[in-house]
Every structure is written in C-alpha cells, then in structure tokens.
Amino acid sequence: MATAVAAPFRFFSLHVVRTLRLSPSLVRVSFAGEDLRHFFSDGHDQSLSLFLPHPGQHEPRVPVELGDEGWWRGWRELPDDVRAVMRSYTLRGLRRDPDEIDIDFVLHTPAGPASRWAARAGAGDRVLLLGPAIADNRAIRFRPPEDTDLVLLWGDATALPAIASILESLPAGLRVRAWLEVHDAQDVQELTTAADARVTWLVGRSALDLLPGLPLPPAGNPYVWIAGESGSVKALRRHFVGERGIDRRRVTFVGYWREGLTEEQLREQE
Template identity: 50%
Template sequence: MTASPYQFFDVEVLRAEHLTPAMIRVAFAGPDLPRMATGGRDQRIKIFLPHPGQDAPVMPDTSGNTLDWYAAWCALDPAVRGIMRTYTTRELRRDPDELIVDFAVHGPAPSPADGPATSWARTARPGARIGVLAPVHEENGAYDFCPPQDTEWLLLAADESALPAVANILDTLPPGLPVRVWIELHDLADRQDLPTKADAQVHWLTQEGTTPEAIRGADLPDGVPYAWIAGESATVKAIRRHLVGERGFDRKKVAFSGYWRRGTTTDQLIDSGESA
C-alpha cells in the first residue's frame, strides 16, 4: 500500500497576536510536530475546528492511513465533525517545534462576514485545540509555487487570503531577482512588511477585484516570466486570462489557485466537492 504524504496532528494554541487589524497570527504546538514537513512556499494544510461547546474537533478515524481521509471525514455527522478549512503554513519552526498560521479577518468583531475560522481566530486562547492535516514529506501535492530553472522574473498577485503565501515566497527568493507584486487589501492599515532579497516592487490595492486592470496597465520586465496567482476565484481567472491571452505567458508557467469564491461560502464549496 502506498504511504500517504500526510498525517493528522493534534495541536493546541501557544499564543495569538494581531499582526495588523485584519491578520491574526497563531502559533501552535503539539507532540507530533517534529514529523510535520513543508514542501513549498504556498504549502496548504487543512485545519479542523471544534463546534461551539466542543473542547476539540471530532476527527475521522483513519487507523494510521490518511489516504482516504476525506471520505472518512465526509462520513462523519456534519453537525459534530471538525469544521474543515484550508490555510497556508506561514512557518514551521524548529527548536522548539511550532506551526505558525496567519488568519485573515475583516472588520471589527463581530462581523457579518465572519465564518467559523475567523470567529475561532478572534477568540483563540492558549490551550485551545484544533486538528491539522499536514504533510510529513517535503514532496507532496499541496503546493503550487514551483518556478522552472529558466525563470528570469516573477509576477505575484494575491489578496489578503493569500498574503501569508506571498510573504513566504518573497522571504525565500534569491538576491536581485525581479519580482512584481500586486496585493488587494480592505484597508492600507493592513499592509505588512515583506522582507525579501529580491528586486521586488509591491503594489497595494484597496478595491476588491481591481488587480487585473492594474496588471493590464503595468510595464512588465523583459525575459522569461513565471506567475503565481491566488485569491478570489473570479479575479484569479481574469488575471490568468490576461497574462496568457494578452501578454503571451506560457500557460504552463502560470500557477493559479482560487482560495475562495465571491458569493459562495466555504461549506458550499465543500458540499460541491470543489474544496477538498
């Protein structure tokens, strides 16, 4: 039987802090964290949150084999099973072992836009337990950023939901590499410092869905590009269409991922099978 590159982890909150008004950073610890791995700058993990009144999320019993974890999770009663969401590993620290996850929140609490993960993050306290499905091997299928060797410059486009991945990418780029970055925020107060050795130009936008037009009017570098696009699904698709159809990017060198869809909840996407 093929071994799964993923494992369930039982973790608890060590600390939580506001990085900006719209971003909460949570540090987690757990006995099995030494086994956790990360394979990419936009490494995706699944988190499983408890329902109100639960001390910990109800997790599927996979008997050590997580190859069929999704079917096992779907088989559980939706009213009690852990509430599943997808996030980015912002950092996996060693000595001591800590998993760092950044949660985007919008507006003061409580907000009509709050979902289960946002509500949980706003009130996260030390000792609070969640479940995590994460890789135990660096080579896994849950990341997209993988520029080819012939890449001469990068284009990154994202919104707040993908800001942790953008920060990871920029932090690990080689010195002098030309990078053009567009990031949509609800408010300029939510800008973050994005350390990088690359030659990066970062453009912060405050109107939702305006990135395609901003890129359309931009002067881009010469040379072989690689693009990474993540965020709201319709905006991501519009950027990709422009880059491939109008700018002539090789479609194989455009990595894109819809992290969320306007007008559709995460639970609706899960029910449709689009967010597994």
Template identity: 50%
Template sequence: MTSTTAATPEVAPFRPFDLIVLRTRRLGPSILRVTLGGPEADGLRGGGRDRSLSVILPAGPGGGEALVPAGGGSTGPARPGDERAARRSYAVRAERLRADGSTEVDLDFVLHGDGGPAARWARAAAPGDRLRVLGPGATDHTAVRFRPPADTDWVLIRADETALPAAAAILEWLPAGLPARVWLEVPFTEDRQALNTAAKARISWLVRSERAACGVEAVRAAELPGGTPYAWIAGEASGVRALHHHLVRERGFAPERVTSAAYWRRGLSEEQARRADRRTAERPKTERAEQVAR
C-alpha cells in the same frame, strides 16, 4: 481552478497532527496570527513557499473535537450525533525551530464578516487550546505549488488577503536579486505588513478602503519586465480567473508558466466550492468545453 508548472509529487503524504496554540497576535484589522506548536509539530515537513495544510474544525457552533478519518480523507460524522467537521485550507506563513529544538508554526486567519468556523475559532483561540490539522509528513509534496522553472528570468505575484501569507513566504524564499513584480490586495491600510525578501521585488499594495484599482486592472496598467516570466496568482476565484486570462491571452504568457490557485469563491463556503468542483468534474467533457467556450 489550479494550474501548476513544474513537476510535483503524485501523492501528497498528508496525515493528522494535533497542535497546541502557543500565542495569538493581531496583525491588522483583518488578520490574526495564531502560533502553534506541541510535540506533533516536529513531524510537520516544510517546503516553504505556498505550502498549505488543512485546519479541521466542527462546522457547528457547539465546539468539540473534529473528526479526522484514517488516511486524512474527507471529514464527516463517524457516529450518529457527531458534528460534521469543517475543513479549511491555510498557507503556512512561517515555520521555525525554537531554542529548545521544538517547532513553531504560524497560521494567519482572515477575519472578514463572521469568517466561518475557522475564523470564529481563531478569534476565540487561547494558549493551550488544541487544533487538529492535516499536514505534509514529507519534504516534497503537492501542497507546494509555487515552482518556477529553472529558466525563469522574473516572477509575477498577485494575491489578496487570503493568499497574503503564501505570497509573503514566497518572497522570503525567492533567490537574491531575482526581479519580481508583486501586487498584494488587502481591505485596510493597517493590514499591510513589512515583508522580507532578498529578491529585487517591486511591491504594490492595493488597499480597497483607499479605493485602489484592484484585480486585473492593476496588472493590466503595468509595464512588465522583459525575459521569461513565471506567474503565481492566488485569491478569490473570479479574480484569479480574470488575471490568468489576461496573462495568457493578452500578455502572451505560456499557460504552463502560470500557476493559478482559487483560495475562495465569492458567496460559497469551502464545502460548497468543493461540491461545485465535483459536479463540474462529473460533467461530460464536451459539456465542459462548451461552457468554457461561451
């Protein structure tokens, strides 16, 4: 479920990049940062905010190099016996130049449960390991969805731990003095992070292990600023959908001023979620309208 306000490029110029693990660092019980580099990292283009890329990994436990078709299309086996590659989307937490002029890229992996193929890879990652990603090769691209209109008076940000890297990068991007109301949901107290922003941001951490009121309830109970808002909400699909409904139907936000991004769906892998989206898109429009109305 994604809606975006401002105009974005029609085509995301994504292409494969082979990156090298430089180091890893545990940020909390649930989050592991992997810093990547290598010669091909210099070709990645920024955009900041919630810019994402796709991590390409074999879906099975056997390891090996994942297959990426020309043009960065959907992954799959090219020959009999090849493992199907799993593709997982991750927001770029940070990108920076090193003293030698090369580029470093930080990706933060959530480690809840078995975490799936990407989290398993991250747990075992060591300096020198290689990782293939599909990333943008142009500065402006559809991987950036946080696009507040020019007349925005204040912003609302709501993210769970999967969207925390994007929310943190957005906060760093916001102009100085812009009012922001921010709710960040994490599993444990130790998963909270120091965040940098020049915005006039009021940040509330919602810690599930502390039994905090999470989801739409935390925002519903809040008094919001006046003026023209822009909202960016990301995380688990049902929670994103509920908050989108609250902002538009109950708070009166204009739908085009709310950007919603479902980073994951409870009980579904990313491949299963994509298949469900395709099935929904293939249904007749009247059937989809009836389902929304119910």
C-alpha cells in the same frame, strides 16, 4: 492520538500556544504539538487543511481512527453541528526546538466559523491539522522554472502569507513584481526579500483594473503565481496568458476561495 493518512500527508494533533494580532483583518496563531516532529515542508506556499471545533466542543470531531479510506466519509456523515469545521490555509512559519507552526487567519466580515474561532483563540485550544510528512509534496504550488528571470505575483489577503513566504525565499537580484489586494490600509505589512522586488499594495482596489495598461519589465522567461478568490484568479490568468502572451505552463493559479460560497460548497463542486 492522530493517525497517519495517505502519504505524504497525515493528521497532526496540535494546540494553540500564542496569538498575535497583525492588523484589523489578520491574526497569527502559533501551534505546537508532539506530532510536529513528523511535519516537514520545503514549500513557500504549503497548503494545509485545518479542522476546528464548534463552540462548546473541547476538540474537533474527525474520525481519524477510520484511516486513509474512511475518515473523509465518516467526517461527512457526522451531523453539521458536530462535524469539525474544515478550512484550507497556508503555512506561514515552521520552527524547530521547540516544534511550532504559524498560520495567519483573515478575519472576514461577516465572520464565518473559522474567523470567529481565530478571533477568540487562546492558549491550549485544540485543533487537528492535515499536513505534509514529506518536505516536497503535491500541496506546494510555487515552482518557478530554473531559467526564470522575472517573477510576477498576485494575491488577495488570503494569499498574503504565501506571498510573504515566497518573497523571503527569493534570491538577490531576481526581478519581482507583486500586487497585493487588501481591504484596509492597516493590513499593509512590511515584507522582507533579497530580490529586486517592487510590491504594490492595492487597498480596496482590483489588479484587474490596473494591470491591462501597466507595462511590465522585459523578460525572456517570466513566471506567474496568482492565488486568492477563484473568479479573480481565473480572470488574471486569462490576462497573463491571453493578453501578455505568457506560456500557460509558466503560470500557476490557485483558487483559495470563491465569492458567495463556503468551503464546503466549493469542495462539493470539485
């Protein structure tokens, strides 16, 4: 049984209940487990750490019995082919009665260990999740100030679950401009929102090539949320702050991954 970690986060023992192929590059995996009764989140870009087993393992190996201070070091000391694969994801959905969560996986090419796991995931497959036990927690980054009159969103395929959830949460009448980068036209999804939103899908294109000459709606108090590949995120932040003159305190930027690096290598550089 999974044990508590540092509040407001803890481990959750989960299993797959179903999968849904959303597009050639995206698959949604739904998880359940008794532990989810302790899972709470009010965020729309809630970050999670998912631990996956290696091929041939019945469940992921994470020494949660070592508690708050010891599990990370114990996990790092396990052999590479034994230690559970850890990847960061965004919560896509949370349901009660029964308790279930959804996580959308990008099926990268070439496939890494998480993509391979997701592509063949089936009912009953077991995972561990490090997630929130308190609804308002530090792994929620989308926090527009109350006076926001324009929301600007950018993300690549890894940020699509968060942006879809954010759009669903926004109130009617709020002006929103969103740019979503995907590799395949079949990855384009129908997104739901009550906001006054204009969503631009960039198939095989970069917002960095588009935004410099693009006029934005006039706004007194814009808020920017950008997430995805770290290099692109940093460049877009410089654009919005340096060229658009948006107060850096009203720009949230999150690097979900970095070109050419595994998540393990990225974490080692932090």
